[in-house]
Amino acid sequence: MAASEQIEVELKFDVDASTDAPDLRVLPGVVGAREPETFQLDATYFDTENLDLASNKITMRRRTGGHDSGWHLKRPTAIAGARRELQVGFDEAPDEVTPPTALTDPVRVLIRSRPLIPVAVISTQRTVTTLLGAGDEPIAELAADLVTAQSLLPGGHSSQWAEWEFELLGDTGNNRLLKAASRMLTRAGGREPSSASKLARAIGATPAVSNTVPGLGKNPTALDLVLTDLATHRNALLAWDPQVRVDAYDAVHQMRVSSRRLRSVLTGFKGVLDDEKTTHLDGELRLLARILGDARDSEVQIDIDISLLEGEDVSDALRAALVGQEEIGHERALRVAHAAMNSDRYFALLDDIDELIADPPTGPLAEATAEAAADKSIGRSRKRIRQEQNRLAALPEGSDEWLEQLHVVRKKAKRLRYRVDAVAPLGKKHHHRAGKVAKVIQTALGDVNDALINRQRIAELVAQAQSGELRLEPRDLFVLGRVDTRQAAAMQRAIGTYSSVLKDL
Template sequence: MSAHESLEIELKFDVDAGLPAPELAGLVADGSVGTPQTYLLEATYYDTADTVLARNRTTLRRRAGGVDDGWHLKRPSTVKSARRELGVSFDDAVFDGGVPTVLRDQVASIVRLGELVPIATITTDRTMTSVFDADGRELAVFCEDLVSAESLLPGGGVERWAEWEFELVDGDGPLLARAKAYLREAGARKASSVSKLARAIGPLPAATESRAVESRSVGRKATALDLVVFDLATHRDTLVAYDPLVREDAPDAVHQMRVAARKLRSILTSYPQVLAQGAADPVSTELKLLGGVLGDARDLEVSLETNELMLARENAPADLREALIENERIRRERAVRSMRFALSTDRYLTLLDDLDALIADPTPGLDADSPARDVAAEAIAASYRRLRRAQKALRDFDAWSPEWVEQLHTIRKRAKAARYTAESASTLRRSSFKEIGSYAKAVQTHLGVFHDTVVNRTRLAEVAEHTPLSPAALFVLGRLDAREEARGRKAVKAYRKL
């Protein structure tokens, strides 16, 4: 399916019906305006019965008429006065239910198992005028709208109003600022709602269960439960935020979502007495499985990037490039498809609901009311002791033996656990916590590089054994293996210096 995303930057105003539009050419030096065009726009907006999309400042609509008819998903943006808009034309829409699949996937982490149903219909009589600069470049469009909206929610009604919109096309911030002052002077007023839909449905009805759980504050007198809930909510929000980016395979998205899943599970395992025994076990188990699914795609992503970097320094023959680039790309694409399937299952969506419930209504454990600093200190100390024991155990093995290499892997995992535990208490601002976290991160970083070389060399050996290669390819493969061995030894040397 072909979907296109754009950034919608616009101003919206309430106006009295029939208020004449001002002359817009004066907004731009030597500018001009196009011939006004009139359209009838008929839109149906979709949401769950408890309007969870609207609560998350997200709108999903099907609109006929105008210059961009089709399906549109609008979401918040970090750019001021802007929203991200993902559009799918009617010709390109592929359905799995009543909403195009690509848009349903993008809101899955918000909607969960809820059903998307029509919640409002909005008809707009629009007169649209383009604003051009001296070179004929379209900078913005000005819309005069007469709106008739009907809420399909229980108790909803019909409302009519007039509004103006000024949307940038190829213009800039100063133009937007000038337009705001200019239109206000012409009689426009601050919009009473952020969107047509918000005005159509009015104040949101009380939901039976809010999914937008507020993180509890963590102050000097915070309890251990306050800390755990705060951290769980923080990483839950990160997980949900990266979900749609992972589905579209955006750069670094899989890595960030995987880290969020691991940090969530780390909190549950690092503070076992803060929540009631067994209360978080189902969520912890599912988070482990989710981390594994994301890990498969992420590991192949790292492997592919490494192979591309290594071969960039070599005059490698075509058969080796096929084995290390094209074949690895195929393997990763399979892993990404499996990952997307996993994120579409009821099991994953139920995990998000269960995580929300754990945050919103946690069952206190034995340490729940203890001071957060005390419980965090114990958890961090315990994770650090486990790391040190693993480091001391390394002495029992011959250097570079398989057992020694495996023990370095164990140290890396213990360091990662210690780092996550220390970072979970960062809001408590204890220098000793920060020092342990920094040390554990350094250990994890160096041994992570070494672990990557071990995985890469194992994969290179598999390619050499199972793939028919030319002598030239085998020669280059040997060079790559030697370079990875040297990189691994350098990483271990850096770890030992710690």
């Protein structure tokens, strides 16, 4: 469904209804103004029964009147005073009671399977004055609003008020104009707004935001450390979810990492939480990471395949066989991931994580010091890597079993990295050093794994060409042989890098 998005930068003021707006044509960069226009705006605001959107400073509405009738979703940005506004017109979304998916998908991770219901109706008599800059370009507008609101929540009330909204148009970074307008509107009678939005004023207090990171404090316990880490990675998961839904660059990777980091915290600090009550979360997070992994692996392989043939003179048939098939697989894996992310099972997982952080089932080591818990977790992880390395040393180098064991060592190194990152707020240098070594091991053995996969795919293509299943030109086979040689050399370099840091672990 077609949607348009823009960054909205505005100032908001409470004002007495009888106060006239000042003449803003004296503001810097303003050369004129259009005649004021008056509109009647009628909006219905939607949220869950728990006000999951409002508690995250997000509003969703269906509004008639004015130049932008339609469905609107407003979300915070990192810029002070700015919000992202996503709009869908009535021609695309005529239903009066069902918000369009173009607006619900970006916040699905917050509303989950809970239905959206009307929570307020707001009528606004708006008088808009558009300010013009050079060339008669609109650069800002002042909206003088008389507002009547009715909360539809249980025990809700009606209210009336007046306010001014000054919004930048075009150049949303015009801070000079914004500051001058703020001073002028304040002198004219504008006051600090009592609420951040019309909806917030209409419905009153909202539940506390559930995604607050608790923080460690001065003398943190093991439980403090675990809850801080869980909240941090939960928030990252929530932030990347909407990006995965639109296949944004690197989003699948980052969401997968977030799910793995959550698992690492749950499994890496034994005894801090009640293990029996968190086991199911570990399993669900493992499944989520696996589903995302299919899409991530194909995404990575596409980039690798493109780089393998970069600068090479090959036929379209070879490019299609190497890259095209992987792209088809990536699209299929994304569809599977999106389906999983719209399932009740996924939403139940998110609810369970929230509940765990809000009301953690503690284990016998919850009150241990965070430093002691960190040392124990890092020490145990380093020991397991050494054990896997010893198993590797007992296998014939280059054998299938040896290559499989390299992958096991890599996974253990990745787990150590995650645990080092989890205890990073404690600032211990010996943990940091262990993490650096783990990163070298993980990266080097990842390169080995990539080269191994590439060589296997090259061998499959050559076999298909020899059997007649795949029609390649002679130059293609020559290129494949050259690429295979480069990959073999890359494997040896990566194994050398890995071997060079073993003594430092």
